[in-house]
Amino acid sequence: MGDREADQILVERVQQGDKQAFGLLVSKYQRKLVRLLSRLVRDPAEVEDVAQETFIKAYRALPGFRGESAFYTWLYRIGINAAKNYLAAKGRRTPTTAEFDSEEAEGFDEGEQLRDNNSPERILMSKQIADTVNTAMDRLPDDLRNAISLREIDGMSYEEIAQIMDCPIGTVRSRIFRAREAIAEKLKPLLDIAPDKRW
Amino acid sequence: MKTELSSMMDNELEAHGQQAILAALHHERNLRASWDTYILIGDTLRDSPELATDLTASVINALRNEPTILAVPVRRTPAVLRSVAALAASLAGVAVVGWLALSPPASQTTIAPLAKAPKPAIAPASERMQEYLMAHQTYSPSSRIQGGASYIRTVSSSR
Numbered sequence: 307m308g309d310r311e312a313d314q315i316l317v318e319r320v321q322q323g324d325k326q327a328f329g330l331l332v333s334k335y336q337r338k339l340v341r342l343l344s345r346l347v348r349d350p351a352e353v354e355d356v357a358q359e360t361f362i363k364a365y366r367a368l369p370g371f372r373g374e375s376a377f378y379t380w381l382y383r384i385g386i387n388a389a390k391n392y393l394a395a396k397g398r399r400t401p402t403t404a405e406f407d408s409e410e411a412e413g414f415d416e417g418e419q420l421r422d423n424n425s426p427e428r429i430l431m432s433k434q435i436a437d438t439v440n441t442a443m444d445r446l447p448d449d450l451r452n453a454i455s456l457r458e459i460d461g462m463s464y465e466e467i468a469q470i471m472d473c474p475i476g477t478v479r480s481r482i483f484r485a486r487e488a489i490a491e492k493l494k495p496l497l498d499i500a501p502d503k504r505w
Numbered sequence: 506m507k508t509e510l511s512s513m514m515d516n517e518l519e520a521h522g523q524q525a526i527l528a529a530l531h532h533e534r535n536l537r538a539s540w541d542t543y544i545l546i547g548d549t550l551r552d553s554p555e556l557a558t559d560l561t562a563s564v565i566n567a568l569r570n571e572p573t574i575l576a577v578p579v580r581r582t583p584a585v586l587r588s589v590a591a592l593a594a595s596l597a598g599v600a601v602v603g604w605l606a607l608s609p610p611a612s613q614t615t616i617a618p619l620a621k622a623p624k625p626a627i628a629p630a631s632e633r634m635q636e637y638l639m640a641h642q643t644y645s646p647s648s649r650i651q652g653g654a655s656y657i658r659t660v661s662s663s664r
Contacts, residue, residue, distance in 0.1 A: 312516040312523075319527055321576040325568055326530050326537070333541050333561045337553045344555075354560060361564045362571070369576035431557040439549040457515060458550040464517045483511040490542045497542060504534060505565040 313377040320368055328368075329505050332361050335378055339385055346389040350428065356392050360385040434496055442492040446485055453481035454489075507539055514543050 319327035340357050347353045364384050371380060443451055449471070456467045464482075468475045506529060512518040513526050530536050541561060549556055 307516045307518075307520075309516060312513070315520065315523055316527075321574055323573045323575050324527065324531075325565065325573065327527055328568065329537065329561050329565045330527075330530070330540060332564045333544050336560045337548045337555050337558050340555050340558050340560075341553065350555075354558065357558075358560055358564055358567065361560065362567055365564075365568055365571060365574070369574055428555075428557040432555065435545065435556040436549055439546055443550070454546075455550070458547045464512075464515065479508065479512055479517065482515065483508045486511055486543050486546055487507070489546050490539065493542060493545070497538075497545075505537060505562040 309378075310376045314373050317368065317371060317373065317377055320365070321371075326505075328361075328365055331377065335381060336361075338378070339381065342382060343385055343389050346386070347392060350425070352392070356389050357385070359392075360388045363388060431496075435493065438492050438496060439489055442489040446488060450481050450485040450488065453478055454485035457482050506533075506536065510536060510539055511543060514540065514547075 313331065316327045316331050320331075336357065339360060340353055343353050343356050343360070344350070347356050360381065364381050367384065371377070443454075446454075452471065453467060456462045456470060457464075462470070464475045464478045467478045471478065506526070509518055509522055509526050513523050518526070526536075530540070541559070545556065
């Protein structure tokens with residue numbers, strides 16, 4: 307099952323009235339969307355406003371989503387339109403459509419610029435998260451670290467990882483889960499979110 | 506349950522297992538928190554710049570005021586199936602047209618016998634002749650009908 311099929315299952319859950327399933331989609335795509343929108347809207351606080359508006363518009367439009375394109379591609383188009391409308395309302399120039407070809411934008415990385423524009427607190431928080439994850443990765447046993455790297459960085463399926471690591475798929479499943487849990491445990495103090503901020 | 510959640514995130518969980526996890530996510534906040542953390546770990550490893558972003562809670566809170574969506578999910582028909590369906594429809598159309606063109610006309614078999622049906626041997630009598638026969642039928646030796654029945658006039662003669 308690919309990303310597209312997995313997303314379609316979540317979309318159908320939302321179409322049947324399951325708002326929590328939409329939360330999973332928001333969680334999955336929020337950073338990717340923020341990264342893309344930052345090309346249009348430079349101020350990070352405004353980027354987040356537009357991103358939130360994009361998700362709400364997407365939710366409202368979801369009954370009409372027929373799965374003819376991937377959920378993320380569809381979300382991206384809504385995001386671009388929301389950003390353009392936002393800039394037009396502010397009387398600012400909107401970049402041309404050619405500057406935002408969706409396929410080109412998916413591979414876009416504006417990390418450095420976003421860091422420069424972000425608030426010091428947010429930059430610090432992002433750096434702490436990155437350091438914690440990288441340190442936790444270094445401390446993982448080799449088999450766990452390799453399994454999660456092949457999955458998250460190289461995007462391989464469990465079957466491909468099983469062939470590379472010469473082990474059953476069930477072992478791959480277990481190693482990736484244990485790696486995530488070990489890293490999540492280290493992140494816990496950083497992500498200790500107030501109950502009212504949870505969903 | 507978290508093992509399945511981890512598999513679901515990697516699109517490596519079969520459909521019925523996925524439905525079970527989605528149902529559990531409704532009432533297990535810790536499971537939702539794990540989903541967020543697993544996503545965050547993946548984004549970090551892929552060097553996503555904006556790791557402090559967390560819009561999920563604010564979006565879900567904003568959606569509390571939105572009416573719940575209840576739409577009939579439309580499953581996308583695979584392109585191969587669409588092509589096969591179009592081809593089958595075309596062939597069916599050609600078959601119907603061909604069958605109509607090649608089969609003999611139905612009129613030749615059903616109407617012909619009617620056309621050849623024999624005409625009545627006796628033509629309806631004229632009104633004057635009918636009155637004459639009525640007046641003299643009691644004297645006719647060929648009449649086997651006696652009494653009032655002999656006054657019955659045929660429909661064809663009264664019109």
